[in-house]
Amino acid sequence: MSTKTASWIIGAGVLMMFIGLCFLPGAFGAHPGQDMLEIAACQFSLGALIAAGGIYAKARVLQFAIASGEPRKEPATANQRVRGGCDLCGTEAPVVQCRFTSFISAELVSLSITTFAPALMYLQAAPQAAREAGS
Numbered sequence: 001m002s003t004k005t006a007s008w009i010i011g012a013g014v015l016m017m018f019i020g021l022c023f024l025p026g027a028f029g030a031h032p033g034q035d036m037l038e039i040a041a042c043q044f045s046l047g048a049l050i051a052a053g054g055i056y057a058k059a060r061v062l063q064f065a066i067a068s069g070e071p072r073k074e075p076a077t078a079n080q081r082v083r084g085g086c087d088l089c090g091t092e093a094p095v096v097q098c099r100f101t102s103f104i105s106a107e108l109v110s111l112s113i114t115t116f117a118p119a120l121m122y123l124q125a126a127p128q129a130a131r132e133a134g135s
Helices: 003-022 024-028 034-068 099-134
Strands: none
Touching: 003 024, 003 034, 024 034
16 A cells, blocks of 8 residues: 555545534534434544554555655656746745735735724724723
């Protein structure tokens, strides 16, 4: 068994756990059914068992691979670095911040200023208004 197969087993277990959770609204809905709760519990626990089995299988496969001294299979392109281009946008020169990230950060700052400025002005004016009303 390969690690890819074990990953698929883990995914199937997680999917079964999700399906078990999807039964819960039927168990606690307008017309609650005790059978639905039992089905949900069984489905969730079976999914957890299958996911745990997948994790165990993956650990055993990796353990055998390490013990046998089998070299890791990495793609040939994993060690090649593409020259030029930012990691985020891929078009600008790779500097601390390219124009794309500078633009995004500037937009986020302007958005936060326009969103929170009225609230900050209100919070600053509220204590002053309370002092004036108390005098």
